[in-house]
Amino acid sequence: MIKFVHRHSAKIVAIYKDAKPLEGYADEVVTAFWAVANDYPDQWICWLEEEQVHNFNELVFSEIFHHKLIMASCAVKTSFFNKDIGYVDQFPFAVVNRSVNYPTWLMSSDMGAIHATVVLKFQKNFSRFSDFEYLLNAIAKLGQHNGLFCYHSPQLAIKRSENINYKAVEADLFSFTCQLYKKIRAVILFLCFMQYKKKYPFKSFIFNCFKLNFFATEIDFSDISIESSKPKTDHSIDVIIPTIGRPKHLLNVLKDVKKQSLLPQKVIVVEQNPDVGSTSDFDFAAEDWPFEIQHIFTHQTGACNARNLALEEVTASWVFFCDDDIRFKSNIIHEAFICVDQFGVGALNLNCKQENEKNTYFKVKQWASFGSGTSFVYSEKLKSLSFDIALEYGYGEDKDFGMQLRNQGVDIIYHPEIEIIHLKAPMGGFRTKTTKPWEQTKPIPKPSPTVMTYIQKNYTVEQQRGYQLILWFKFYKSQKIKNPFKYKRIMQKRWAVSERWAAKLQQNRRS
Missing domain, CATH: 1.10.10 (Arc Repressor Mutant, subunit A)
Incomplete structure (x- = not known):
């Protein structure tokens, strides 16, 4: 590990490699940062504000940086962007729960680390950036979009301040928006400043609109091997399936589960029928199943309620959130666990698409949403969570559940190559027609x-x-x-x- 000690992101105080000083580098932080990465491409580069050197909790380093494609920092006293970034960014990564290991591209220069091999991927595009904090945030923002795993990790600091000071000025915000987002977002930012802050930042807007934009820039991390050093979890798994009025489709899903090379312990089927006096559409005893089927029948409709009922019955280490109108190959559970072990994550969102639909995303990456019918989640993190009944029969319950997971410190990643086919069967979506x-x-x-x-x-x-x-x-x-x-x-x-x-x-x- 190389420790990169700086003063206010402007001057180098000292650079250490395994506690031994490294000499001969420029005093300017960004220049030295690129030089060190080139000289030691096989090392982790840890940056530390001078006054945070003795506040750095090195004992947790290997726990946080458990594979090479991780970038993380901790805002002890300072961060770069304030909440104004929310005018242009509505993703969950743009607002941070600082009490947990939270997925975000928002980086602090107080303390953090990144592998030198990753740093060098950005030198061609970002070599002209002179502000160290701006550079860190730009690397994280573009990197996250291309498969870099970025976090705010409070465990890095022994002590943290409750109040955070933000350093970016108005010009920094407009510059970053013009360079790392679609440029139309700079127009949105300008209009928000006018309407809500009663400011008219013409200079910042016009000057930065002509800067080079990196939004669509591809960064290739494929040559960096990833193998998480985290202990592997138990691969026991329960499958939960809410269903209503689609017995043939449910049977096909159960048959796909039956063919799995790695079988679940239990499949929890929550069948809904609003008609009082109705009985089940299924006869599970008509076929032999290599797993337990736990059947819950309820007259209360709604996917949120159904999934909450199922979650109460989970006993395995993992949960496969499954819809009743999907199809998948016989090795999907096995492939999901290979990915979980490789990346060391607690939630995996599979690629769910309709037949003949082309992929939109092609990289394993941190995911801004959550698929309640296509995801694997470590069940230990689900004990205090539930789908919000206020969102029943509407939109948003998936994304809301994803936010609950993130606020538990669970990162959700997306894998484009592990595919599920969504049939969009009749009576899909809300299952029953409701008038709000x-x-x-x-x-x-x-x-x-x-x-x-x-x-x-x-x-x-x-x-x-x-x-x-x-x-x-x-x-x-x-x-x-x-x-x-x-x-x-x-x-x-x-x-x-x-x-x-x-x-x-x-x-x-x-x-």
Whole structure:
């Protein structure tokens, strides 16, 4: 390990390799950073603010950096971007739960580490960056998009301050947005500053719009071998399947599970039928199964409730969240555990697509969502979690559950090569046709109250405002009102109606 000690991200104080000083490097931090990476490509480079040297908890280093494609830092006192980044970024990575090992590209110069081999992947594109903190965040932002695993790791520090100081100024925010996001996001940022901060940053906006953009830049990590040093978990697994009115499709799923090279301990089927007096559509005893089938029958419909009932019955180390209208190959569970062991993660989202659908993403990467019908999760982390009933029959329950996992310190990764085929069978999605009460009102809320509930639970104020502005722009071309002032008034009313319905949903959940 090389320790890279700096003062305020500007000057080098000392550089150590295995506690021995390294001499001959420039005093300027970024110049020395590139030079050290080139001279020692097989080493971890650990950066430390001068006053944090004795606050660094080296005992946890191998636990956090358990494979080479990990970049992590800890904001002890300072971080770079404040919450204004939420105007342009509504992903969960742009807001950090600092109490757990949380997936994020937001990096602090207080302390952190990255492998030199990874650093060198960015030198061609970022060699002209002169601000060390800006460079760290740019590496993490572009790297995460290409398969680098980035975290805020509070365990790195022995002591942390409750208050964080943010260093980036307005010009840094606009520069970063223009260089690491689609440039249209800089327009969104400018409009948010005008509307919500009552500022008119013309200089920052115009000057940075002409900077080179790296959003679509490909970084190839394929030559870096990944094998997590974490202890491998027990591979016992339970499968949970909510279903309603699709016996033939459920039978096909069970047959796919039956063919697995690695069999589950138990399949928990939660069958829903709203008709009082109805009985099950299934006769599980008609066929021999090489696993236990635990059948739960309920008249209460809803996938959130069904999955919560199933989670109470889980006894294995892992859970396969499975839909009742998917198909998969006979080695999918085995392949999933190979990936789990290789990357040392607690949640794996498989590539779920329709037949003949082409892949959109091609790299194993940290995932911003969660698939409640296509995921593997370590069950130890599920004990205090449940699907939010306020989101029943709507949209957002998957993403909300994913946020609950992240706030438990569980990273969710996506694997493009482990595929599930989603048949989109009749009576799919919500399974039963329901008419929401807000669909009978005028104006109809926009977004839907369940989406608003998710937003209110998981977004910062800045992310909510950025989402609102982007929603209005996207929806403008598909509706009839073309007068922008009238359109804005109508959309503000629809947003307010959505907020009121969201409050009712949350109140009903608590009652």
